[in-house]
Amino acid sequence: MTRDEALQRIEALRAEIRYHDHRYYVLDDPEVTDAEYDQLIAELKALESAYPDLVTADSPTQRVGGEPRPELATVRHSVPMLSLDNAMDDLALAEFDRRIRAAFPELGPVPYTAEPKLDGLAVSLRYERGTLTLAATRGDGTLGEDVTHNARTIPSVLLRLLGTDWPEVLEVRGEVYMTRSGFEHLNRALARRGERTFANPRNAAAGSLRQLDPRIVAQRPLRFCAYGWGELSVDPGISQFAMLQRLAAWGLPISPELRLVEGLEGCRAYFAELGSRREGLDYDIDGVVFKLDRIDLQQALGTTSHHPRWAIARKFPAQEALTVVEAIEFQVGRTGAITPVANLRPVQVAGATVSRASLHNFDELRRKDVRVGDTVIVRRAGEVIPEIVRVLAEHRPLGSKPVEPPTHCPVCGAEVLRPEGEVIARCSAGLWCPAQRKETIRHFASRRALDIQGLGERLIDRLVDLGWVREPADLYTLQQAQLAELERMGDKSAANLISAIERSKETTLARLIYALGIREVGETTARLLAERFPDLEELMVADEESLMQVEGIGPVVAAQIRGFMVEPHNRAAIAHLITAGVRWPRQGPSVGSTSLPLAGKTFVITGTLSKPRELIKARLESLGARVSDGVSRQTDYLIVGANPGSKLAKAQALGVAVLDEAGFASLIEDFI
Incomplete structure (x- = not known):
């Protein structure tokens, strides 16, 4: 290959990799496998190694690397990065809308852009001739810190914009944040290494971006989302919403929740709707940002020294609050783990009353160093159990003493053991301890496991205390008349619970594996195990070496799985479940096999359905179909439930066949 040929191939590879990065990190809709992507990167690295003079700063190979910096340099923003005015209640939001209408009475209902207010760190990305040249934090709005070396490691931060019609200078404003799942994964990894963990995703994102060593930042699951712009060498046009779409066309990620709403009622409806889904999002938001959509009117209103007059942040209730620790007690989990729990003076956090927090x-x-009587900051985010973020030691009462771990189980009195090298202390009694039996059943019936609706904590306690349920399979022996005799149950509630228990028999192998409660096996690991061992019997006899071939499973987790599967009681419990009728779609030939009835068909699932989405996906894949996350021209069918969102509109616009649950059942009834 000549140098000119190498240059041509390098440029083609860079363009292709940038395209696939955008599909994966921004659109969440990859078109190639990880192996195919890795081959492209490997080929590019090899060519750049052979022709080092052809390496450019915006090459995909230059994301990670560089030596630690002695300090972060100061950057002056060419256009100030202002804060937002806050509306803490609906009256303040209504007053904001009134001021806009008073300024432009001819406008009628005011058009606003609406999007979530991400709880992260505001940054500015400067692109010159399409290439990233500078990244800076907000700082005080006038002076920020140069974090270019770190921003380059974030996969969703483009090193070079897509397309060719971008302006000479584009300064993008946005938020660097961390998802809740990424935050939990990071904290687990830090804890395993004995390093200090982060209090919440925002602190993790801010602390990571301000690291002096970009090699550390590259290991942190950071993301970027654009919401505006600063210096711009072209006319942004008349619409904020339309300009954000232009940013998206250049490959910059914008919020998938971005909407154009009309008037105060539109703002209120959006705020209520997003608030109802807030806890189901995989990232923290602390409010909604509303901006006057007309850019010419934005300019007419201008700004104060602190905030633009044409934008406001309608805040959600605070997710952190001050309270007092009234007692510390010890809970016993399904694996015998003994967890200290703080009983708190009840306090409102994120719209809910919090009276307990896990330690x-x-x-x-x-x-x-949490002690009884301490004043603490407690946090509640998403579906995570409330936790104590920090103790205000300056308010600690005199004479308080550190809490000592128990030597015996607080439920059954058995000895408490703490294996060498582990941070968890456990009850030694196993399932003979009533608390472990109850927690095992709770986990089995939980939403992400077998999802038995109506089987709550108090009812499980009662069923175990009566001796009716000793292991999960016993749930399937319960009778309606038997349950109806229980206090506060009645015939209708008993019938509903029996129906829910019966429905739970139809599940997926991944859900069943997760429901078994194997230590260290969460939802992701359960899914990977189900893919690697589609026959449960294969998993039950797999040795540790075979288990470690599964992505993310090391010797510790492999030993836990193997230890669980060789235990006679556990094998018997699994056999009892199968005898009781628990079943799942058996995985046939690989997805897309031409011998299967739905081979070559692509499905997308959206909305709330009566059955778990994983179960529908497993059924489709067992019939040879491919299940994708995003609707495109390649989609053959969209399966819709309640509240389908934007995917339905896109499918209708593209002419994709739309099936409700009845239509889906009719389509596949001949194959089941």
Whole structure:
């Protein structure tokens, strides 16, 4: 290959990799496998190694690397990065709308852009001739810190814009944040290495971006979302919403929740709707940002020294609050783990009353030094159990003493053991301890496991205390008349519960594996195990070496799985479940096999359905179909439930066949 040929191939590879990065990190709709992507990167690296003079700063190979910096340099923003005015209640939002209408009475109902207010760190990305040249934090709005070396490691931060019609200068404003799932994964990894964990995703994102060593930042699951612009060498046009679409066309990620709403009622409806889904999002938001959509009117209104007059942040209730620890007690989990839990003086956090908070384990309790009587900051985010973020030691009462771990189980009195090298102390009694039996059943019936609706904590306690349920399979022996005799149950509630238990028999192998409650096996690991061992019997006899071939499973997790599967009681419990009628779609030949009835067909699922989405996906894949996350021209069918969202409109616009649940059942009834 000549140098000119190498240059031509390098440029083609860079363009192709940028395209696939955008599909994966921004659109969440990859078109190639990880192996195919890795081959492209490997080929580019090899060519750049052979022709080092052809390496450019915006090459995909230059994301990670560089030596630590001695300090972060100061950057002056060419256009100030202002804060937003806050509306803490609906009256303040109504007053904001009134001021806009008073300024432009001819406008009628005011058009606003609406999007979530991400709880992260505001940054500015400067592109010159399409190439990233500078990234800076907001700082005080006038002076920020140069974090270019770190921003380059974030996959969703483009090193070079897509397309060719971008302006000479484009300064993009946005938020660097961390998803909740990424935050939990990071904290687990830090804890395993004995390093200090982060209090919440925002602190993790801010702390990561301000690191001096970009090699550390590259290991952190950071993301970027654009919401505006600063210096711009072209006319942005008349519409904020339309300009954000232009940013998206250049490959910059914008919020998938971005909407154009009309008037105060439109703002209120959006705020209520997003608030109802807030806890189901995989990222923290602390409000909604509303901006006057007309850019010419924005300019007419201008700004104060602190905030633009044409935008406001309608805030959600605070997710952190001050309260007092009234007592510390110890809970016993399904694996015997003993967890210290703080009983708190009830306090409102994120719209809910919080009276308890997990302290995780005794090392964490000792690190935070939480004591009875302490004033603490408590946090509630998403579906995560409330936790104590920090103790205000200056308010600690005199004479308080550190909490000592128990030597015996608080439920059954058995000895408490703490294996060497582990942070968790456990009851030694196993399933003979009533608390472990109850927690095992709770986990089995939980939403992400077998999802038995109506089987709540108090009812499980009662069923176990009566001796009716000793293991999960016993749930399938319960009778309606038997349950109806229980206090506060009645015939209708008993019938509903029996129906829910019966429905739970139809599940997926991944859900069943997760429901078994194997230590260290969460939802992701359960899914990977189900893919690697589509026959449960294969998993039950797999040795540790075979288990470690599954992505993300090391010797510790493999030993836990193997230990669980060789235990006679566990094998018997699995056999009892199968005898009781628990079943799942058996995985046939690989997805897309031409011998299967739905081979070559692509499905997308959206909305709330009567059955778990994983079950429908497993059925489709067992029939040879491919299940995708996003609707495109390649989609053959869209299966819709309640509240389908934007995917339905896109499918209708593209002429994609739309099936409700009845239509889906009719389509596949001949194959089941």
